Amino acid sequence: MSQRVTRRQFLNYSLMGVGSFMAATMVLPMGRFAVDPLFQTGSDSKMIQTSAKVSELGETPTKVDFKYEQKDGWYSSEVTDFAWVYKKGDKIIALSPICKHLGCTVTWAGDESQPDQFFCPCHNGRYEKNGKNIAGTPPISPLDQFEVGEKGGMLTIGAKGENQLV
Template sequence: MSEKKHRVSRRQFLTYTLTGVGGFMAAGMLAPMVRMALDPALEAGADSDFVSIGLSEDELSEEPQRVDFTVELDDGWYQSEQTQSAWVFRNGDEVMALSPICTHLGCTVNWGTNEDNPEEFFCPCHFGRFERDGTNIPGTPPTRPLDVYEVEVRDGMIYLGQINQRD
């Protein structure tokens, strides 16, 4: 059998070279864009960060107490601290932490400030009321319960995670 020598012409060589270099440059330009698009999806499945609220499990009672705590936020290159609040109490054997933000219009709810209903959360903006466990009372403006924090107890100290919306 005879083997033909396969010679590459100058035109084919330049075509192959320019295609390779162009592909390499396109991949270099597209890689950061693909990474930026996929980054939120990769982080969404990550565990949420829990923050200590400086309160031990022994300091809790069945009476809700308001606790202010600081969360560090990373926004691109900017890092800041934000103060948040929660109503923390013991609900049977579990520790419960409720958001103090009314689900009606975003006012701040307080525990036991309504003279007619002292054992409820009360929103003074539109007279919204919530049960002790955060469920909204029918016939009042809020249409859903107070949001609840993820709670974790480590070494007797209470840590709060992200806020979850309840229906």
């Protein structure tokens, strides 16, 4: 005796199949989004080579440009950034140009009355040469410091972190 499928059973099976397919199309991308970072390779210690020669760096902070590839989700773009770099004895110092008050860009000797300081034009914020914020001005913490190195006589810049000089 063959078992016949009624119309009601057929519709029930069809709706369950379509509903399962729709649920899977929603859940699988969310699962991949949650698990994908576990399989990414870390690139935190990647050093970026700049066009600045270490032998040409002096005691006055100099603007050094560098480029790196930034990946946002599935979109990859080339970003141009810069750092204020100078030598203190044999040590190379690279400071972030981003003010810790509101994220404006600081300049070296930007204020004529304070030629040996970093100056933020947004709210007249000032920093010492080592990145320490000057009391009485808007910034509440020192400028960030970049990891630096040398490769073939050229300056390399790495990850940004807390200022270790102050």
